[in-house]
Structure formats: structure tokens, C-alpha cells
Amino acid sequence: MINWIIGSIATFQFELSRSLTPQRLSVSALLIMFPAVMMLLLIRGPQMVNAHLPEAIATVHAFSTFAIVFLVSMVCILTLLLWAPANIYSELEGKGWGFLASRPGGRLSTYFGKYFTAFLVSFVVSVVSLSLCMAIVNHYLSIKDPGQKWISLVGIYFLACAVYAAIFSMIGTIFIKRAMVVSAAYVLLSDIFLALLPAVVNKFTVSLHLRTLGISWLGWFLPDVQHEFESAFPPWPDPWHLAALAIIGGTCLLVGAIVVTSRQYATTDQT
Amino acid sequence: MIELHNATKLYQNVIGLNDMSLSLPPGTYGLLGPNGSGKTTLINLILGQLKPTLGRVRLFGKDPWRRSHLLRRVGLCPATDIYYPRVTGREWVTYLTKMHGIRSRAAGQKAVAAMKQVRMDQFMDQPIQTYSLGMRQRTKIAQAIAHQPDLLILDEPFNGLDPVGRHEMIDFVKEWASAGRSVILASHVLHEIEAIHPSFLLISGGRLLASGSPQEVHRILADSPFSLEVRCNHPAKLAQLLVEQCKIESIEFNDDGQGMIVTTRSASNVYDKLPSLIVEAGVEVTEMNSTDDSLKALFATLMKIHRGEIKGNASQ
Numbered sequence: 001m002i003n004w005i006i007g008s009i010a011t012f013q014f015e016l017s018r019s020l021t022p023q024r025l026s027v028s029a030l031l032i033m034f035p036a037v038m039m040l041l042l043i044r045g046p047q048m049v050n051a052h053l054p055e056a057i058a059t060v061h062a063f064s065t066f067a068i069v070f071l072v073s074m075v076c077i078l079t080l081l082l083w084a085p086a087n088i089y090s091e092l093e094g095k096g097w098g099f100l101a102s103r104p105g106g107r108l109s110t111y112f113g114k115y116f117t118a119f120l121v122s123f124v125v126s127v128v129s130l131s132l133c134m135a136i137v138n139h140y141l142s143i144k145d146p147g148q149k150w151i152s153l154v155g156i157y158f159l160a161c162a163v164y165a166a167i168f169s170m171i172g173t174i175f176i177k178r179a180m181v182v183s184a185a186y187v188l189l190s191d192i193f194l195a196l197l198p199a200v201v202n203k204f205t206v207s208l209h210l211r212t213l214g215i216s217w218l219g220w221f222l223p224d225v226q227h228e229f230e231s232a233f234p235p236w237p238d239p240w241h242l243a244a245l246a247i248i249g250g251t252c253l254l255v256g257a258i259v260v261t262s263r264q265y266a267t268t269d270q271t
Numbered sequence: 272m273i274e275l276h277n278a279t280k281l282y283q284n285v286i287g288l289n290d291m292s293l294s295l296p297p298g299t300y301g302l303l304g305p306n307g308s309g310k311t312t313l314i315n316l317i318l319g320q321l322k323p324t325l326g327r328v329r330l331f332g333k334d335p336w337r338r339s340h341l342l343r344r345v346g347l348c349p350a351t352d353i354y355y356p357r358v359t360g361r362e363w364v365t366y367l368t369k370m371h372g373i374r375s376r377a378a379g380q381k382a383v384a385a386m387k388q389v390r391m392d393q394f395m396d397q398p399i400q401t402y403s404l405g406m407r408q409r410t411k412i413a414q415a416i417a418h419q420p421d422l423l424i425l426d427e428p429f430n431g432l433d434p435v436g437r438h439e440m441i442d443f444v445k446e447w448a449s450a451g452r453s454v455i456l457a458s459h460v461l462h463e464i465e466a467i468h469p470s471f472l473l474i475s476g477g478r479l480l481a482s483g484s485p486q487e488v489h490r491i492l493a494d495s496p497f498s499l500e501v502r503c504n505h506p507a508k509l510a511q512l513l514v515e516q517c518k519i520e521s522i523e524f525n526d527d528g529q530g531m532i533v534t535t536r537s538a539s540n541v542y543d544k545l546p547s548l549i550v551e552a553g554v555e556v557t558e559m560n561s562t563d564d565s566l567k568a569l570f571a572t573l574m575k576i577h578r579g580e581i582k583g584n585a586s587q
Contacts, residue, residue, distance in 0.1 A: 003372035006372050007371075011366075014366040094354045094355075098349035099414065102349075103339075105340075105372070
């Protein structure tokens with residue numbers, strides 16, 4: 001066991017050092033800037049067209065937290081899609097798998113090391129992006145209790161990155177060549193479609209638990225009438241949601257670990 | 272060290288390895304076979320990267336499938352090239368050494384020692400993408416030996432190397448083997464493996480066709496049907512003597528009248544008698560070479576022996 005723990009840390013360090021290339025940093029910077037630029041346009045847009053548009057500015061203000069959450073969540077998912085699902089395929093394609101898998105516990109080390117890298121990169125990108133967004137919104141519209149909101153959202157993105165990275169990493173071990181497409185399809189189907197269904201099935205989605213925790217920690221942040229939507233969220237205490245997320249993430253990580261150690265991955269160069 | 276008992280590996284409908292049984296004590300082995308013969312499949316089965324469809328495989332007495340701790344005693348240099356832009360040789364070898372469960376500082380020291388051993392210490396802080404093919408091969412060897420394995424497996428290590436690189440590689444393998452450690456060297460080029468004087472494992476079509484010492488392989492080659500092109504000033508005179516005194520299947524004269532292609536079922540018989548026949552005929556031989564690629568001819572012969580079409584002296 002000590003082998004693959006040291007190996008996982010080594011993979012994590014190695015992958016992290018490889019992430020600090022100009023290309024990868026540029027992609028991360030673009031992702032970080034995207035929500036900030038969008039928020040700036042949303043806020044400054046009405047003011048630039050007509051300085052006297054109090055209704056439009058009030059609407060932007062009312063939806064500002066929702067807009068931040070929506071945009072930063074997109075960035076979080078996009079970053080994870082870039083990093084997590086290609087965990088095995090990138091090594092098979094880059095011909096590195098033979099070197100890694102021939103190490104004791106090499107398969108698990110690669111799997112967990114890449115999981116932690118995907119988690120950390122997406123979390124850092126999400127938090128920096130969130131911080132920029134909140135700074136911009138607070139500058140122009142002033143957010144109520146920004147510090148508390150920031151801490152709550154950082155907590156939500158920490159959980160989101162950990163659980164989605166586990167799901168996408170598992171998908172990466174099963175669907176080798178189309179892992180990113182399958183992961184994107186999963187997000188659309190599960191966390192956008194199923195999570196919004198008022199049925200038992202939505203309790204198995206990550207999105208529902210994250211949104212419920214978000215509302216619990218941030219308070220109701222939409223201008224709609226709250227009671228119309230209350231039935232869409234299970235009335236569980238927070239620890240239950242945290243446990244549900246831990247179970248989903250842990251199960252996915254475990255399934256991925258079982259698949260990666262038992263699957264006979266085909267390398268391209270057979271002689 | 273390695274045992275296979277009726278090991279078969281199927282890739283859906285394609286046979287990667289076909290009912291192979293062998294037992295290899297520690298030593299130096301040359302795994303010889305044409306491209307696609309099953310060499311890498313055999314290596315992957317030995318390393319537990321593939322699970323046999325039928326039969327069983329043992330590495331150091333244990334089933335390597337899902338017992339990856341056995342890999343601590345093995346160093347693998349795969350045939351694949353390295354594609355890590357911007358990563359230096361030292362970083363890559365250190366990383367792969369850490370993957371053996373060796374802590375950071377010790378892994379770094381072992382990586383540097385291994386890079387020195389393959390004479391890459393001058394270049395180890397340069398990015399791998401700036402290395403020549405020979406330098407990448409040596410770096411691949413370094414990652415395989417850094418943790419001091421008992422068994423070193425080299426898959427096509429001579430691919431793309433220039434003559435100097437090949438010579439250095441041969442010297443390295445000889446030096447490694449002379450220290451009493453085991454080596455399996457997979458290649459599709461006979462003379463590259465011959466230079467190391469290993470025990471041979473000849474595989475084709477996923478089957479072990481023969482195994483044995485270099486002398487035994489030479490005997491198989493000598494008794495194989497083969498074609499010999501002889502260029503001389505009076506080929507007809509020499510042809511007459513060859514037909515009278517050797518086991519000749521056919522002789523085909525060249526259009527220019529300055530040579531012939533002799534086909535025989537027994538190369539050794541022709542080789543033994545040819546010098547005296549040349550003297551007796553009083554001809555001047557300017558050129559003589561085998562028309563067949565030696566390995567191709569060898570495997571064609573072994574396949575015939577395997578199918579029972581001709582008798583042979585192979586160990587298996």
C-alpha cells in the first residue's frame with residue numbers, strides 16, 4: 001500500500017509540474033477570466049448603454065449571486081473535463097502507460113495521482129475565478145456579507161471539485177477514448193436534466209445536494225418566491241447531504257480503482 | 272524465474288499467444304520473433320499487464336496478475352518512445368523511480384546513478400524533447416535499471432539506434448548480464464541478439480517455435496532450406512560439381528552468365544563442401560550471399576518443423 005501512496009504523491013507532483021507550462025497556464029487563465037469578464041459585461045452593459053436604467057441594474061443585482069454561481073460552476077466543470085476524464089487515455093495515447101503500469105501499484109498511483117491533480121487544478125481555478133467575480137460585483141453593486149458568501153461558495157466548490165473529479169476519473173477508466181464526451185453527456189443528463197426532476201431519482205445527483213447545501217449556507221439568493229421551489233429540495237440536514245456526496249464520490253473513486261487495476265488496457269505497439 | 276503453462280492469450284478472435292509452455296531460470300534470454308509474433312504479449316503476460324485467457328503464468332513463483340508488488344524486482348524498457356515535452360530526463364527517471372515506492376531523495380539519487388550508468392548524466396537536465404533517439408533509448412534504460420531490478424526486460428532496445436548506439440547497447444546488456452542479473456531482450460533482428468550470446472526463445476504466430484543456445488540455433492539455420500547466390504566466372508562448372516556432390520534442389524543461372532542461385536535443403540552440406548568444389552572447379556568466386564533474410568528463412572523453417580512438414584533439431 002505504501003507503494004501506491006508514494007506513487008500517487010509522485011504522480012500528483014509530476015502532473016502538477018507539467019501543468020505549469022505556458023499553454024496550460026493560458027488555458028487556465030482564460031477559464032479564470034471568463035466569468036469575471038461576463039460579470040463585468042452584465043454589470044457595465046446597462047450602464048454603458050444608458051446610465052439611467054435602474055430596473056436593469058436592479059435585475060443584475062438581484063441575480064448577481066446566481067450569475068456568479070452559474071458562471072464559476074461552468075468553469076469548474078470545464079476545467080474538470082479537461083483534466084479528469086483523460087487520466088488513462090492520455091497515458092495510453094502518449095505511450096506512457098507501459099512505463100507507469102509496470103511499476104508496483106503503478107496503475108493505482110497513476111489513477112489517484114491524476115485524480116488529485118484534477119481536483120486541485122479545478123479547485124484553484126474555481127476559487128480564483130470566484131474571487132475575481134465577487135470582487136467585481138462587490139465593487140460595482142456591493143454584495144451583502146461578501147466574506148461569508150465567499151467562504152460558503154469555496155466550500156461548495158471544494159465539494160463539487162472532489163466529487164465531480166471522482167466521477168469523471170471513473171468515467172476515464174471505463175470509456176477510454178470518449179471519456180470527455182461521456183463525462184459532458186453525464187453532466188447534461190444527470191446534473192441538468194435529472195437533478196431538476198421532482199422525483200426520487202434527483203437525490204442520486206450531485207447537483208441537487210450541492211444546490212441544497214448552497215441554499216443552506218448562502219440563504220435563498222434568487223428573487224423568486226422561495227416556497228414555490230422549496231419542494232424541489234429534500235429537507236435533509238446538512239450532514240446528510242455531505243454524507244451523500246461522500247458516498248457518491250467515494251463509490252466512484254472505488255469503482256474507478258477496481259476498473260483500472262483489473263482492466264487489460266491495450267497498448268498500441270504489440271510486437 | 273518465469274514459468275508459463277499452456278498460456279494462451281486471445282484478443283477477441285485474434286491469438287496473441289498460443290498455448291505456450293516454458294520455464295526460464297535466471298539468465299540471459301533473447302526473445303526473437305518477427306513483428307507481430309507475440310513478443311510484447313508474452314512480456315505483458317509475464318509482467319501481469321495481461322491475464323492469460325487459458326493456462327497460467329508465474330513470475331518468481333507467483334501469479335503476476337494483480338500481484339504488482341512483484342514488479343519491484345523487474346525493470347521494463349518498453350518498445351514505445353517517450354513523449355513528455357518539457358520534462359527533463361532526470362525528472363522523468365526520478366518520477367518513475369518514486370513509483371517503485373522509493374522516497375523522493377533516494378529516488379533522485381538512484382535516478383542520477385542510473386543516468387550515469389547509461390552515460391546520460393551530462394544531458395539529464397535537458398528536456399527529453401531535445402534528445403536524439405539514442406539518448407531517449409538510454410534514458411528509457413535508466414528508468415528500467417534505477418531501482419536495481421533482478422530482471423531487466425528490454426523490448427526492441429535497438430530500434431532506431433545507429434551502429435555506435437547499438438554497440439553501446441550491446442556492451443551495456445553484456446555488462447548487466449555479467450553482474451549475474453537476468454535479462455530478456457526482445458528483438459526481431461537476429462544478429463543484434465546474437466552479439467549478446469543469450470539463450471534463444473524463438474516465437475512466431477504466438478507460438479514458441481524453438482528454444483536453445485546460440486549453437487543450437489545455428490544448427491537449425493544450417494539445416495534449413497535456403498538459397499545461395501554465387502557470382503563467379505564459370506558457374507556451369509561449379510554447378511555440375513554441386514549437383515554431383517551436394518543435396519541440391521535447383522540451380523538457376525543468372526542472365527549475365529556470371530552467377531547462379533543454388534537452392535538446397537541442407538545449408539550445412541553445401542557450406543561444408545563448397546570451398547573444395549570451388550578449388551576443384553578452378554573458378555573465381557567474386558560474391559556469395561544468402562538470398563533469404565536469415566530470420567525470415569529461420570522462421571519459415573521452424574514453422575515447417577512445427578507443422579511436422581520437415582524434421583528438425585530444434586529443442587521444441
